Amino acid sequence: VLRLHxxxxxxxxxxxxxxxxxxxxxAINGAEVNxxxxxxxxxxxxxxxxxxxxxxxxxxxxxxxxxxxKLMLASMLFAIGSQLSPEVGSSGIEMLETDTFKLHCxxxxxxIKFVVLADPRQAGIDSLLRKIYEIYSDFALxxxxxxxxxxxxxxxxxxxxxxxxxxxxxxxxxGPGS
Amino acid sequence: xxxxPGRKQENHKISRELFVLTYGALVAQLCKDxxxxxxxxxxxxxxxxxxxIRLIDDFLARSAVKKCRSxxxxxxxxxxxxxxxxxxxxxxxxxxxxxxNEFSLILDKNPLVDFVEELPAERASLCYCNLLCGVxxxxxxxxxxxxxxxxxxxxxxxxxxxxxxxxxxxxxEDRKHRRN
Numbered sequence: 001v002l003r004l005h006x007x008x009x010x011x012x013x014x015x016x017x018x019x020x021x022x023x024x025x026x027a028i029n030g031a032e033v034n035x036x037x038x039x040x041x042x043x044x045x046x047x048x049x050x051x052x053x054x055x056x057x058x059x060x061x062x063x064x065x066x067x068x069x070k071l072m073l074a075s076m077l078f079a080i081g082s083q084l085s086p087e088v089g090s091s092g093i094e095m096l097e098t099d100t101f102k103l104h105c106x107x108x109x110x111x112i113k114f115v116v117l118a119d120p121r122q123a124g125i126d127s128l129l130r131k132i133y134e135i136y137s138d139f140a141l142x143x144x145x146x147x148x149x150x151x152x153x154x155x156x157x158x159x160x161x162x163x164x165x166x167x168x169x170x171x172x173x174x175g176p177g178s
Numbered sequence: 179x180x181x182x183p184g185r186k187q188e189n190h191k192i193s194r195e196l197f198v199l200t201y202g203a204l205v206a207q208l209c210k211d212x213x214x215x216x217x218x219x220x221x222x223x224x225x226x227x228x229x230x231i232r233l234i235d236d237f238l239a240r241s242a243v244k245k246c247r248s249x250x251x252x253x254x255x256x257x258x259x260x261x262x263x264x265x266x267x268x269x270x271x272x273x274x275x276x277x278x279n280e281f282s283l284i285l286d287k288n289p290l291v292d293f294v295e296e297l298p299a300e301r302a303s304l305c306y307c308n309l310l311c312g313v314x315x316x317x318x319x320x321x322x323x324x325x326x327x328x329x330x331x332x333x334x335x336x337x338x339x340x341x342x343x344x345x346x347x348x349x350x351e352d353r354k355h356r357r358n
Contacts, residue, residue, distance in 0.1 A: 130242070
């Protein structure tokens with residue numbers, strides 16, 4: 001059972017074959033959809049409701065968050081965190097735990113927030129966060145062509161970040177593949 | 179990857195002579211570009227500011243210091259830890275106002291001027307190390323402390339000591355606390 005949600009066509013009910021509730025329609029007949037419209041501009045629900053278009057192959061999956069959405073969610077999270085605190089002058093959210101993931105946050109004295117989403121069993125995230133701070137201060141800040149507060153598009157930063165993530169994954173108690 | 183993970187950068191030091199020469203070349207070029215000493219000073223301060231806003235995160239990341247709870251703790255941190263880390267020297271601190279927001283850093287040794295004895299006559303009001311003031315100002319601003327940083331005394335100008343004055347202005351965070 002499909003319905004429209006947030007400009008995307010998502011599964012409302014009827015989980016099966018690895019397709020879960022909440023999964024969005026990602027592609028129809030091999031062509032990626034654009035929100036609620038197919039690649040050639042037709043409305044997805046209309047298209048799927050018309051038997052003349054069958055057989056049809058649909059790819060489902062988790063909708064990937066855009067950078068903008070990530071930024072919005074992150075700032076909402078931190079605004080809520082600092083306002084909910086019963087104590088004055090709380091530093092903000094440090095860790096958020098769910099059954100499927102753990103969100104770790106490290107806030108610097110300059111107000112930068114580093115957020116890592118990891119497997120709940122993954123260890124060593126604290127030192128990973130500090131390592132990421134070092135990598136940021138080296139390869140982003142020391143790059144004279146990087147402007148503060150802008151998205152980081154520095155090759156060296158990405159490379160070293162990837163390396164640090166690999167090291168952290170191997171160090172965790174459950175090995176790579178979290 | 180050929181490099182082992184977690185490589186330390188400590189063994190990649192550049193020579194101090196190169197740094198001092200580079201700084202000297204910078205000041206010399208600015209003197210050619212600007213006639214007035216005041217313009218050179220402003221330029222040096224601005225450059226220093228640009229360095230300070232980036233250097234602060236490097237300092238915090240590497241020194242892992244805790245948040246300072248007072249102006250005097252902050253100035254001590256600058257004089258003892260930061261100066262040591264970046265210039266290899268420490269400065270002594272004194273508080274020069276009853277309000278507790280004006281401080282002085284006395285620099286006994288200043289590596290930047292190791293090879294400069296005194297200013298030329300036509301550059302009498304040049305603050306040779308004004309870059310340092312900008313760095314301190316920029317760094318403080320990034321941790322939400324507005325301050326004015328200037329040279330109060332300068333050995334290059336014939337004073338007895340080299341003294342940097344830091345005056346903390348109204349803290350931006352005060353407004354945030356009142357909202358709570």
